[in-house]
Amino acid sequence: MELDSIECVSSSDGIDEEEIHHHQFSSKPLNNIISSAISPATSVHELLECPVCTNSMYPPIHQCHNGHTLCSTCKTRVHNRCPTCRQELGDIRCLALEKVAESLELPCKYCSLGCPEIFPYYSKLKHEAQCNFRPYNCPYAGSECAVVGDIPFLVTHLRDDHKVDMHTGCTFNHRYVKSNPREVENATWMLTVFNCFGQYFCLHFEAFQLGMAPVYMAFLRFMGDETEARNFSYSLEVGANGRKLIWEGTPRSIRDSHRKVRDSHDGLIIQRNMALFFSGGDRKELKLRVTGRIWKEQQNQEAGVCIPNLCS
Secondary structure (H helix, E strand, O other), X not given: OOOOEEEEEEEOOOOOOOOOOOOEEEEOOOOOOOOEEEEEHHHXXXXXXXXXXXXEOOOOEEEOOOOOEEEHHHHHHOOOEOOXXXXXXXXXXXXXXXXXXXXXXXXXXXXXXXXXXEEEHHHHHHHHHHOOOOOEEOOOOOXXXXXXXXXXXXXXHHHHOOXXXXXXXXXXXXEEEEOOOOXXXXXXXXXXXXXXXXXXXXXXXXXXXXXXXXXXXXXXXXXOOHHHHOOEEEEEEEEEOOEEEEEEEOOEEOOOOHHXXXXXXXXXXXXXXXXXXXXXXXXXXXXXXXXXXXXXXXXXXXXXXXXXXXOO
């Protein structure tokens, strides 16, 4: 398989287990003789942990005739047999445990990463799915990578493990060369990570089939959440022979996978015929030069409008 050539010139312009506070549940008889704590919240939380997948259980919580519990997902995985005593599970709900769960308030499981929030048990799962402190997936698009972490960790991971080029500055200049432009295979490259305005951005270039038409696509992703990404804009430009294509847009957050961005066509798309025209010559070799810049939109407090803040 022939190798494609990428050249880069960068213009330097510049808990997994939830830690729970100890709340005590007390039982006070009518004769007021005994007042004792039954169980700290940590013990109750252990009861709410599925013995099969070890995740927290949410309704419906199932139990066998001997009182052993497990979550509804694992009930089908164990073929309706209790994993503890091997008795048939049936369709018994553990309503008491579901009721106890309603009384719990627990910290977000990303509290060790900075999230200060505490939620009722049944609201916690929904929050964690959208928590701004949850770790990011590795944004490298050249292969499936299961690494997760915060942004500084992922930047180091991209540099050391994926050998991605690192550049400081807000303008870029890339050239994509392919010896046989008639072959367009599904392929993607993370060309560069840019450090700009104290943030990190990933530049991607991809070749794929859009329907029956072979195309090339370039786009930028922001290493942070979507709300932060909206503070920035970028442009991409490709051209030759007195013609050019220009794309301007907002970088997508790496919360969105590279495939999701590609399939939404949110970037500079170049048809193969146009790419060959830009390459010039006898069209036997594809040579695309993609240039671009990143800027930050700043609010002009006097005029009340956004003005571009170009990297100096």
